[in-house]
Amino acid sequence: DMKVTQMPRYLIKRMGENVLLECGQDMSHETMYWYRQDPGLGLQLIYISYDVDSNSEGDIPKGYRVSRKKREHFSLILDSAKTNQTSVYFCASSWDRGQDTQYFGPGTRLLVL
């Protein structure tokens, strides 16, 4: 059963704290993504990773960084979180960067106070 997992599912942090969101996939997909979803807006791409240590900025990378040291894991890091980073974060993976179907995780709901 193909699966994308995210941890934690819910997180509350204070402004200025560091945040680590983790994503895993069991499909050996090359490409992984981080999106955020805000009310009234579609999903926005934060970062894309084409393989281990091969990452590229998406449309809204400011305030975020990523790490991919193993093909199956992709982390999103918020250094000194801000209140406007309160959102639902989704991780996704696909076989390659092409038009292959993306598989999404269940999301992490982050609240920054």
Next chain:
Amino acid sequence: QQKVQQSPESLTVSEGAMASLNCTFSDGTSNNFRWYRQHSAKGLEVLVSIFSDGEKEEGRFTAHLNRANLHVSLHIREPQPSDSAVYLCAVSMNYGNEKITFGAGTKLTIKP
């Protein structure tokens, strides 16, 4: 920059009646269209992908694409209460998954 708009924002349909959702996009060179379903507190599940004008059916879900009219729709046949969810339209071009633009979604409620 691609703009993707979905309508209506919310829709209530009786169980068994056809549900129709709309999506308009701004870039006529787009050639990759997907409909996703998002249940509350869950990830996105792809329902149907369509790449050329016409119709594509996947079970009870049918997508219609008319690129000349910049329009793609999703029709759900015999919807059930378990189909209640937010439906997202996603549009991209030959750049692939790096340049997907998502709509804000239509919240669909199926009344028993």
